[in-house]
């Protein structure tokens with residue numbers, strides 16, 4: 098499950114409550130009927146956590162770090178297998194201060210995996226990584242999913258959520274505002290399509306009139322840059338497009354019309370609030 | 375010992391070994407202090423005096439100068455009155471001598487300075503004897519070096535105690551603050567690592583490092599200065615352990631909830647600098663007013679320094695330093711309770 102939300106939505110706070118770091122003001126958190134008050138040790142043995150903005154000992158090597166974390170748990174560990182899995186065999190004896198960002202993130206994930214947990218909580222594991230490293234991490238997470246582990250992944254990358262998550266939970270200002278599979282979210286919240294038109298210069302007069310006439314299509318545009326975007330029923334968009342074409346003969350540079358994606362749903366659900374701030 | 379504790383202690387040692395500055399502070403600094411101070415105050419069999427002399431014409435002046443320069447303990451510095459006055463102000467001479475036209479001598483010195491009084495008497499005696507004063511009683515000086523009475527013997531336990539204090543406060547407390555700031559402590563909290571294993575790892579790590587500090591400082595004292603522990607070795611070691619444990623608890627209490635290393639640094643300086651002066655590390659506390667003596671004895675650093683000196687210099691044992699041990703233990707327990715109450719992960 099992916100936890101989606103803009104900055105400050107409360108993703109980290111939610112995860113910290115779920116792993117017992119922050120007590121909730123109200124409500125209760127239970128793992129199969131066990132709560133942190135009664136079964137803390139048992140719960141901690143079954144969950145693996147990667148916190149946002151958490152660093153490890155710079156002076157330790159990769160192997161030493163994994164050994165340290167493994168020593169906290171009851172069961173035996175197979176560091177060698179884990180190193181291979183993380184693709185860190187060659188870096189096993191390198192100190193953390195010398196690792197690249199991607200290698201570090203993989204090690205952080207590894208620390209959450211040393212005890213073979215059933216449930217994983219990952220807070221923005223791919224923040225600030227290059228596309229290759231992100232892919233690499235995605236594949237790792239996907240393989241964990243295939244092994245039947247539950248993964249709760251906080252992120253604000255929509256492609257990440259779309260790629261990895263079976264279900265998505267959108268959070269905004271501490272409230273759950275939508276949950277479902279990506280497909281469900283799109284069909285529930287956005288039956289509409291998206292139109293983007295790029296012209297050389299937007300005709301001021303026509304633009305003002307269109308804004309009035311097509312208010313419900315949530316028109317946005319820029320006179321100078323010459324772009325227009327709108328979202329709504331495909332039939333309405335078609336009318337808008339015809340008018341735009343009529344007013345800007347010969348200067349149209351690009352037209353795209355597509356079905357909404359998760360990104361549009363996300364912006365639709367959370368975007369307005371950001372602009373209000 | 376649990377698996378986690380073993381790994382954590384191994385980790386503590388690793389941090390220490392791989393952090394050059396930790397190494398420097400723990401092992402190098404006390405040595406430097408020892409060599410500088412120990413060297414400065416133990417050169418020569420007895421102290422020499424710097425004496426200023428304003429040269430004058432005539433036989434009287436020549437005889438005085440002759441008397442002074444024939445005594446190797448005086449370092450004679452010639453110069454006119456203005457020059458001498460300047461030197462006196464700077465402390466370059468302990469006293470200067472001005473011969474008058476009618477063959478008298480004027481001694482100029484700082485009346486507040488105990489050394490200068492002593493030099494005046496010494497200079498005067500030398501000159502009077504050279505001019506023929508006879509001493510009715512025959513006396514001879516027999517300088518002896520009583521073990522444990524030199525400055526280095528006094529200094530070394532002080533340096534040791536101070537080094538145990540600062541390395542605990544800077545080492546353990548700083549680690550704590552840094553790890554809190556980097557969210558590492560909270561990361562541990564999401565694992566089954568037990569709190570007392572974490573705390574114990576700090577304590578055990580400190581005690582191991584303490585053994586190293588002791589070995590380095592004591593063996594340097596032994597080799598370079600012939601330092602000896604007159605009393606019980608076991609008591610000396612035991613006191614060092616209680617002191618280190620207590621200072622570690624104080625460090626954990628000081629860093630119980632801070633996240634800024636600069637703030638922690640200031641706090642530690644605030645704690646250590648006054649103690650460094652008041653506990654009599656470098657110089658005896660006897661200069662402080664009488665009413666403050668009892669209060670100063672209550673400082674944790676004083677307890678450790680005094681206890682170590684009793685054992686090392688006066689040859690005392692366990693039973694004689696019980697008071698100091700109890701006080702250190704009390705500080706440790708109070709700090710620990712405070713830390714437990716205030717601690718933030």
Ligand SMILES: Nc1ncnc2c1ncn2[C@@H]1O[C@H](COP(=O)(O)OP(=O)(O)OP(=O)(O)O)[C@@H](O)[C@H]1O
Nearest residue numbers: 102103104105106107108109110111149270271272
């Ligand atoms: N349910 C809630 N009720 C009240 N305040 C909340 C709630 N959830 C979060 N907050 C507050 O909102 C702020 C930001 O929350 P948080 O750090 O969890 O956001 P985030 O989604 O992780 O942001 P980012 O994407 O930047 O990491 C915090 O100060 C937190 O205390």
Ligand SMILES: [Mg+2]
Nearest residue numbers: 108109110149
């Ligand atoms: Mg966050």
